[in-house]
Amino acid sequence: MASSDLHKRRTGAVARGVSSVINSYVDRASGGTLTDVDGNEWIDFASGIAVTSVGNSAPRVVAAVREQVERFTHTCFMVAPYELYVSVCETLNALTPGEVEKRSMLVSSGAEAVENAVKIARHATGRTAVVVFDHAYHGRTNLTMALTAKNMPYKHRFGPFAGEVYRVPMSYPLRDGGLSGADAAARALELVASQIGATNVAAVLVEPIQGEGGFVVPAPGFLPALSAWARDAGAVFIADEIQTGFCRTGDWFASSHEGVVPDLMTLAKGIAGGLPLGAVTGRADIMDAVHPGGLGGTYGGNPLACAAALASIETMRELDLVTSARRIDLTLGGRLRDLAAADPRIAEVRGRGAMQAIEITQPGTLTPDPVTTGAVSAECHRRGLLTLTCGTYGNVLRFLPPLVIDDSTLERGLDVLAASLDAVGAP
Numbered sequence: 001m002a003s004s005d006l007h008k009r010r011t012g013a014v015a016r017g018v019s020s021v022i023n024s025y026v027d028r029a030s031g032g033t034l035t036d037v038d039g040n041e042w043i044d045f046a047s048g049i050a051v052t053s054v055g056n057s058a059p060r061v062v063a064a065v066r067e068q069v070e071r072f073t074h075t076c077f078m079v080a081p082y083e084l085y086v087s088v089c090e091t092l093n094a095l096t097p098g099e100v101e102k103r104s105m106l107v108s109s110g111a112e113a114v115e116n117a118v119k120i121a122r123h124a125t126g127r128t129a130v131v132v133f134d135h136a137y138h139g140r141t142n143l144t145m146a147l148t149a150k151n152m153p154y155k156h157r158f159g160p161f162a163g164e165v166y167r168v169p170m171s172y173p174l175r176d177g178g179l180s181g182a183d184a185a186a187r188a189l190e191l192v193a194s195q196i197g198a199t200n201v202a203a204v205l206v207e208p209i210q211g212e213g214g215f216v217v218p219a220p221g222f223l224p225a226l227s228a229w230a231r232d233a234g235a236v237f238i239a240d241e242i243q244t245g246f247c248r249t250g251d252w253f254a255s256s257h258e259g260v261v262p263d264l265m266t267l268a269k270g271i272a273g274g275l276p277l278g279a280v281t282g283r284a285d286i287m288d289a290v291h292p293g294g295l296g297g298t299y300g301g302n303p304l305a306c307a308a309a310l311a312s313i314e315t316m317r318e319l320d321l322v323t324s325a326r327r328i329d330l331t332l333g334g335r336l337r338d339l340a341a342a343d344p345r346i347a348e349v350r351g352r353g354a355m356q357a358i359e360i361t362q363p364g365t366l367t368p369d370p371v372t373t374g375a376v377s378a379e380c381h382r383r384g385l386l387t388l389t390c391g392t393y394g395n396v397l398r399f400l401p402p403l404v405i406d407d408s409t410l411e412r413g414l415d416v417l418a419a420s421l422d423a424v425g426a427p
């Protein structure tokens with residue numbers, strides 16, 4: 001059935017609130033490309049929003065899920081446990097930064113991971129306040145909407161939102177006058193001290209590189225300063241690595257770039273090659289503060305998702321996707337910087353590894369230009385390159401290719417981006 005026919009059916013069946021970036025419907029996918037039902041091939045610079053890092057239908061993942069689905073599909077780990085859940089937790093405890101003893105729990109989405117990390121931090125500290133940052137994104141549930149900064153489309157008319165969430169300025173070098181990481185942290189923490197009180201803070205929650213908020217890379221020193229403050233204040237430092245985790249940024253986890261060891265980490269997206277899985281991993285003394293039965297959910301750690309996660313992580317190891325992300329960084333970041341050097345609409349190129357972006361503004365200014373950003377993204381789509389925008393001001397074009405993308409496909413995608421920028425004239 002053609003995409004146009006599927007779109008008619010969708011309009012009559014799917015709630016309007018669930019939108020899609022493109023109106024082409026996927027038939028199959030592998031590596032760095034998607035093929036739609038009309039036979040068009042798309043170069044994938046989205047990875048389903050940083051999920052299919054190991055490639056779509058990655059061979060090990062397919063084999064593992066195929067084997068597991070014939071054994072059992074679901075028992076609910078809270079009812080009848082199984083080894084796969086334990087194995088994933090053991091793997092995450094060993095893989096994440098820090099030599100301390102750790103524990104993990106599994107859920108089915110990123111937002112659930114964030115919800116549970118906050119629950120655990122509040123329980124462990126006996127405190128309630130959660131510190132979050134401008135431009136943050138943490139999910140679409142009630143608490144995670146409270147933690148998320150941008151109103152439209154995520155929060156508009158969905159309130160009231162959960163309390164005891166306090167937002168402070170982010171290190172955003174392009175827009176904060178180039179504050180050092182230490183100065184940006186001091187600015188944020190002064191507000192914490194004056195408006196919350198350090199002894200009331202249960203958790204400081206931050207994305208090591210902000211995703212939906214615009215691929216904001218904090219200045220060096222910002223994350224270590226926050227982590228050190230949290231430790232001294234007796235608050236839990238939670239790194240939300242749902243978009244940055246699992247080799248995406250050129251380390252297994254972005255926190256490691258500056259040697260930060262979070263107390264808790266929230267994980268999802270790239271963890272399981274496309275199967276729905278989220279996790280909270282962190283210090284055992286914090287995770288185990290919660291009473292038996294205090295954590296759970298019906299589907300958390302579904303056996304198919306666990307099998308996919310073990311296969312996905314094994315694929316990352318086998319293919320050395322950390323090195324792949326660093327190789328992609330060289331090509332992707334290099335081409336983006338070349339484009340920026342010739343195009344005054346590109347105010348900044350930023351990101352790490354295979355998580356990079358360009359911020360588009362009125363030429364030579366910091367005035368966001370979401371119209372041009374959207375037009376360039378639409379032109380990419382018209383030319384067969386699947387791109388995504390993001391940012392508080394809607395003026396960031398982001399690039400999230402699968403880490404298994406081959407060099408020629410990556411270069412072809414960047415050629416399409418260059419042509420699309422040229423095709424969309426200056427405003």
Ligand SMILES: Cc1ncc(COP(=O)(O)O)c(CNCCCC(=O)O)c1O
Nearest residue numbers: 049109110111137138139211240242243
């Ligand atoms: C850092 C960070 N934390 C939490 C989440 C939430 O993860 P879920 O699996 O979408 O719930 C995300 C999900 N980002 C993509 C959301 C897309 C959309 O809903 O429009 C994230 O990036």
